Amino acid sequence: MNEKILVVDDSHFNVRILSDILEAENFTVFSANNGFPVLEMAHTLQPDVILLDIMMPGIDGFEVCKILKSEYEVRDIPVIMVTARTDGKDIKMALEIGAFDYIKKPFDEIEVIARIQSALRLKELQDRLKSLAMKDGLTGLYNHAVLVELLEKEVSKQRRSKGNLSFVMLDIDYFKKINDTYGHMAGDRILKDLSNILTASVRKGDIVGRYGGEEFSIVLPGAIRDDAYNLCERIRRSVDEHEFSIGDQNVKITISMGVFAHDFDDNSYETEIIQKADELLYRAKKNGRNRVEVM
Incomplete structure (x- = not known):
């Protein structure tokens, strides 16, 4: 594979679990332990998917997701929210602010990979449509x-x-x-x-x-x-x-x-x-x- 996944979680233990699951499938994993560096990392790394914990100190996952979705260069990166909560309100809010999907803790390896692959399929389609919309049909240059x-x-x-x-x-x-x-x-x-x-x-x-x-x-x-x-x-x-x-x-x-x-x-x-x-x-x-x- 070699797709890049950015994992954001304030728990080193959770980052390690997710990294092990993803690296076993040949994904390239990057991580952050809080929400503050995520925007810069998203711009620099251009990850294919971001796994974003909801509950973090300083700035929570909801706010980070809102910022990502407001930035032109990174707004199309699929964000999958990670949560230990089972409250439907959190899931509803995450989807309303632009998250693609969510994963619940404790992690199920099959579920994590399935949701990542679903997000990658969406991104591939979005990238193809975006390219068609941006490019001149004859020359392939920007329109x-x-x-x-x-x-x-x-x-x-x-x-x-x-x-x-x-x-x-x-x-x-x-x-x-x-x-x-x-x-x-x-x-x-x-x-x-x-x-x-x-x-x-x-x-x-x-x-x-x-x-x-x-x-x-x-x-x-x-x-x-x-x-x-x-x-x-x-x-x-x-x-x-x-x-x-x-x-x-x-x-x-x-x-x-x-x-x-x-x-x-x-x-x-x-x-x-x-x-x-x-x-x-x-x-x-x-x-x-x-x-x-x-x-």
């Missing part, structure tokens, strides 16, 4: 809606950390002519190949998406103006030098790019950032295409 949402999150992070961020808009020069000459299937092939070049060219942590049609966008967290320009120049040259295969023919294309370097003290919203990058892309088109314009 327009998700791209804008991720840009918004990166801008918020940038303001908190007083860091840098650059945003890129690019499109294929004379793409309509390619479709008219070679057909839309050939155009789709070029869009896919260009997507591969973009994803292979950016840094880890950069965000590439299909903005729409032949337009693409790149979010470059931490990138200052010169770094963003240099990266985009490398991408532009890579595309200019690449031969795109369409059947038994090789086709050359070029791209134009607009790069807006956003300062953390600039109060522009994501829509304004996109508009500024789009204006720079238009300038690149006006100034002869196959070029990068930056601000």
Whole structure:
């Protein structure tokens, strides 16, 4: 298996029992003895399932579950509440705040594994549906809606950390002519190949998406103006030098790019950032295409 399970219980004895049960089934187990580090561990480890004790000192399992379900990056991790109580009110509350299931103490090994496997099946389905909803069907890149949402999150992070961020808009020069000459299937092939070049060219942590049609966008967290320009120049040259295969023919294309370097003290919203990058892309088109314009 190798799925990751996070076990949270203030009893070392209970953690040991659950760890033994899970490790015997080849799960990778992480643990915490209180609720305070759980959110950070969930973000860092991205466990497949969290087993969360209800009764803990300081902050109980209900509060921890509420916090997890309020966080975008971890809210889809199935939480299974662990309780010694048989009171239906506790179970009802756990399910109402977003827990997937519950396990009662003392532990039954077969029940623990069965409930974990049920949670894993749910997560697999959720991950598949989430991926389909987030990705562009043709290129496999982030779609327009998700791209804008991720840009918004990166801008918020940038303001908190007083860091840098650059945003890129690019499109294929004379793409309509390619479709008219070679057909839309050939155009789709070029869009896919260009997507591969973009994803292979950016840094880890950069965000590439299909903005729409032949337009693409790149979010470059931490990138200052010169770094963003240099990266985009490398991408532009890579595309200019690449031969795109369409059947038994090789086709050359070029791209134009607009790069807006956003300062953390600039109060522009994501829509304004996109508009500024789009204006720079238009300038690149006006100034002869196959070029990068930056601000």
